[in-house]
Amino acid sequence: MSLAGSEPLAISPHLHREITTARIMWGVTACLLPAGLWGVWQFGPRALLVVLVALLAALAGELLVGLLRSRPTVRDGSAFLTGLLVGYLLPPGVPLYVPAAASLFGILVVKGSFGGLGNNWMNPAIAGTVFAFFSWSAARRGWIAPLAWSPPAGASWAEPLAFVKSAALTSGAHGPIELLASAGYPVSRFSQALGGWLHGALGLGIDAHYLDLLFGCVPGSIGEVSPLLLGAGSVYLFRTGIITWHVPASLGGTFLVLVAVFGGLPYGAGFFAGNPVFHLLSGSLALSALYMACDPATSPMTAKGKLIFGAGVGALGALLRLCGSAPDGLPLAIILMNIATPLINGLTGPGRFGGGSGRPRA
Amino acid sequence: MSYVGIILTLVFVNNVVLSQLLGLCPLVSASRRVESAAILGFAVTFVSSLAALATWAVERLVLLPLDIGYFRIVAFVLTTVGLVRLLDFLVLRTSSSLRASLQVYLPLLVPNCAVLGITLIAERSGYGALESFVAGAAAGAGFLVSILLLASIREKLESEWVPRPLRGLPIALISAGLIALAFLAFDKALVKNLIG
Numbered sequence: 405m406s407l408a409g410s411e412p413l414a415i416s417p418h419l420h421r422e423i424t425t426a427r428i429m430w431g432v433t434a435c436l437l438p439a440g441l442w443g444v445w446q447f448g449p450r451a452l453l454v455v456l457v458a459l460l461a462a463l464a465g466e467l468l469v470g471l472l473r474s475r476p477t478v479r480d481g482s483a484f485l486t487g488l489l490v491g492y493l494l495p496p497g498v499p500l501y502v503p504a505a506a507s508l509f510g511i512l513v514v515k516g517s518f519g520g521l522g523n524n525w526m527n528p529a530i531a532g533t534v535f536a537f538f539s540w541s542a543a544r545r546g547w548i549a550p551l552a553w554s555p556p557a558g559a560s561w562a563e564p565l566a567f568v569k570s571a572a573l574t575s576g577a578h579g580p581i582e583l584l585a586s587a588g589y590p591v592s593r594f595s596q597a598l599g600g601w602l603h604g605a606l607g608l609g610i611d612a613h614y615l616d617l618l619f620g621c622v623p624g625s626i627g628e629v630s631p632l633l634l635g636a637g638s639v640y641l642f643r644t645g646i647i648t649w650h651v652p653a654s655l656g657g658t659f660l661v662l663v664a665v666f667g668g669l670p671y672g673a674g675f676f677a678g679n680p681v682f683h684l685l686s687g688s689l690a691l692s693a694l695y696m697a698c699d700p701a702t703s704p705m706t707a708k709g710k711l712i713f714g715a716g717v718g719a720l721g722a723l724l725r726l727c728g729s730a731p732d733g734l735p736l737a738i739i740l741m742n743i744a745t746p747l748i749n750g751l752t753g754p755g756r757f758g759g760g761s762g763r764p765r766a
Numbered sequence: 767m768s769y770v771g772i773i774l775t776l777v778f779v780n781n782v783v784l785s786q787l788l789g790l791c792p793l794v795s796a797s798r799r800v801e802s803a804a805i806l807g808f809a810v811t812f813v814s815s816l817a818a819l820a821t822w823a824v825e826r827l828v829l830l831p832l833d834i835g836y837f838r839i840v841a842f843v844l845t846t847v848g849l850v851r852l853l854d855f856l857v858l859r860t861s862s863s864l865r866a867s868l869q870v871y872l873p874l875l876v877p878n879c880a881v882l883g884i885t886l887i888a889e890r891s892g893y894g895a896l897e898s899f900v901a902g903a904a905a906g907a908g909f910l911v912s913i914l915l916l917a918s919i920r921e922k923l924e925s926e927w928v929p930r931p932l933r934g935l936p937i938a939l940i941s942a943g944l945i946a947l948a949f950l951a952f953d954k955a956l957v958k959n960l961i962g
Contacts, residue, residue: 473929517940519927525919526944538950670959724951727959736951743915743945746922750800 429481435637443626446550447496455491458503462487465511482521489529492627497546506532526742530735547623552592563624566731580682592621617685631690638694647698650710658718687732702742709752716741776904778952783912789880803917811906818902821885
């Protein structure tokens, strides 16, 4: 369904704006591109291949749905965005059937079977990736050492979150960064130099692992690793009003507070000993909070609903990241809250026009 | 296992619908509206907690002393159905409004495979009387949660957009499957890490 189409959507009056579904989708895609290019540069041609397979499968699926329903929708850009996000959520070394299956599941089952864009109630990219994640254990591995690490690390290192999770209790360290440092987790030369300069010139003692996480010089999923570029891309989305502050703010706030309070428990460090900065910069937090949780089709419509939704994702994300068996709980938290979105919409929706009572919905 | 562990496991991890695939028929037939889903969900919770307790008693007082464990399923079916008839007779004769809202569900939908499954699971786990009761209530609450979520989604689905072959039952089952996919996030390791 394209807002640019000629068919009216609801009873007038309508405010006409030059913003269309296609323009929003391609705008979001453009904002995501820097982070993806960074991932491809860091992880090599294999990462590009994974993203391309995900994109092609998503477009093929959308084309198939369009042909079956004689309602072509490929050009609105939503399938391209879904495919891109599937590629971004996967590690670069996965077998190529994983991105293909994830994209096809997302487009055909999660979106197409409900009638296409706007009718799907679960984020197709995340659901497709989660489907692949639970179907093949190969989809959970396949990290490639980033180009920025020099000399190239001999042993294959897991992404920081997975590494930290598997070794939290046995290490004796008091937090994730200390654990990375004590385990000899590699650092890029650039971050080492920058950390040294910050220490010498400004007196700031910042562990180089933080800088690596910020810039994206760590193994991880292709499009997740660089919170800096993802954040920079989202500036355009905020400025054009494609996304509002509600979901990212309540999601990030809830998540960081909970991680700060409970994050020390897996290390036996007690309450209020968590490391929110590490969790802010690692895994898919930036991609989840700024892009995937703000999907207009699967998140609530009102400001109040968005705040509740964001807080729910943040709380479930913190729970799953600290206690769950998957390294990063945020994508799972988003699709769990997608389930509750119709309920939130029903509870926070505006009253009927002319209806006097405070009852939101008949 | 502690009571908190039983509750978390049966509501989220081994959800009677989403993980054990029991009670799918009442799930799809009563989830068109949130109100009917809530009524059925609460009725199932109420009955399953009592049924788990009653079948625990049947197991201890009849099946074990007589050593006729092979009659378990028959005995549990009879106990559950008898319990529902008893409730129908006792509680609902006294309240006409409650009876009106439950009239359709109680005889037809409440004695379902979910309730029977819950009693069998409680028996197999070797729970005591109170544990069986809590397990029955928790499993019923798991049914309530899943049917409420599915009903809220089905109410909001704009069915005219759903492809014709998938309207109605198929899209309800696909929706339930996607809910189950997301609920895979809750696993045994999570409960273990959470409550030790």
